[in-house]
Amino acid sequence: MLRHGRLNRVTIVEDHALFAEALELALSLQGLEVRRVDTEAEGLTQNRLLTEVLRSQPGVVLLDLQLGPGLSAVPLIRPLSQVGVAVVVVTGSVDRSGWGESLFNGARTVLPKSTPLSTILATIRLIGEGRRVLTREDRERLVDDFHRHRIEEEDRRARLATLTTREREILAELMDGRHVREIAQAYVVSEATVRTQVKSILSKLGVSSQLAAVGLALRGSRDTTPARREG
Template identity: 50%
Template sequence: MTGATVRRPPARVAIVEDHTLFADSLDLALTMEHYEVRRVSVRGTNSSLASVQATVLAARPRIVLLDLDLGHLGDGARLIAPLAAAGLNIVVVTASSSRARWGECVHLGARKVMSKAQPLNEILAVVRKLSRGSVVMDVAEREALLHSWREQRGEKQRARARLERLTRREREVLGLLVEGRTVREIAQQGVVSEATVRTQVKSILAKLEVSSQLAAVGLAHHVGWATPDH
């Protein structure tokens, strides 16, 4: 009919969020704006990232509001690439303030990354734009986040290269330091003198280019270094 207004069905939005109160707030606000909301549970003991991914895909949402910290399921960032590849618009809403981590999400395919500290209206504004097919991140913001991610990735690669310099025994000692063992405890476990362990620790610090045991442990945690089996 000429002049008739064609109404589009409401956009479907999936919420993948570990924090119940925050998810409730999103659900209520979106429902009041007539979006079709699908809550995806991440708390079940039998749930996994694979099951969450399958549930989201089965719901066929246009937009996914995704948290990064999914409790026992781990890092929600692992869902970004497969969901984005399926054509879904991923908006990461996170408590993390790490610009490098935000940049990683953009690299993986997120359309936008937002802080949970931002007003709810700002999150809704992004959903509205995506539902209209509008751009939600300008080139400058995207490049700045990707730059932060690339810088951190480079730092981690250089740190891992330094960790590769360690001998087998030095890796064992560093692993024990990461576990919180003292020099005395490491010496007793290895049936060696404390002086020997201190010499090994000194070598570890030199190879990792750090000035303290605490910094060495921090570097290992920063790159996700896996401690060797003792």
């Protein structure tokens, strides 16, 4: 339940200026007190962004998940929720595991950007009335998707971590679309040597083809992405 007097106070955190301006205007015309946080400010960090949001003392925050390079909105959800702010994610992302992560961290619901304004307004009103805005079944299903994705990601990272430095370099070459002959020439080794290394990569990753190995690596997290050979 929102604190008394805060229901009409809505803060928008969105890096798509046109969408944010349209949403701000539409909500303002409905009598809501709307503030938009500048996500393009120079040197903006997640901590500064959180401070700016809290400074507006919102009852509801409409939060986009994708705020541009190097700035994720997900870490904002839990601290906002913990101080009684109702976070409604409004996003263009169709990643169900990302939706589930938002809900797991305390978001009340997740709405696509294609959601009609009337639905957004209804969501804000239901929150103010202390009513559920997402069925328990849908919430549990999305959170399960998030947990499943996290387990799969941890498994991919563990498999990638078993590769030697040279195997990671070879995998990076495969990711760049190079053939065994090209890789052998670049490393001044025989094609047989490269094929042996590729075979070891496939075995350690538990896949049966170079294409599958590349796919697994591309789905891996940043810190496990195979490093490119220098020089």
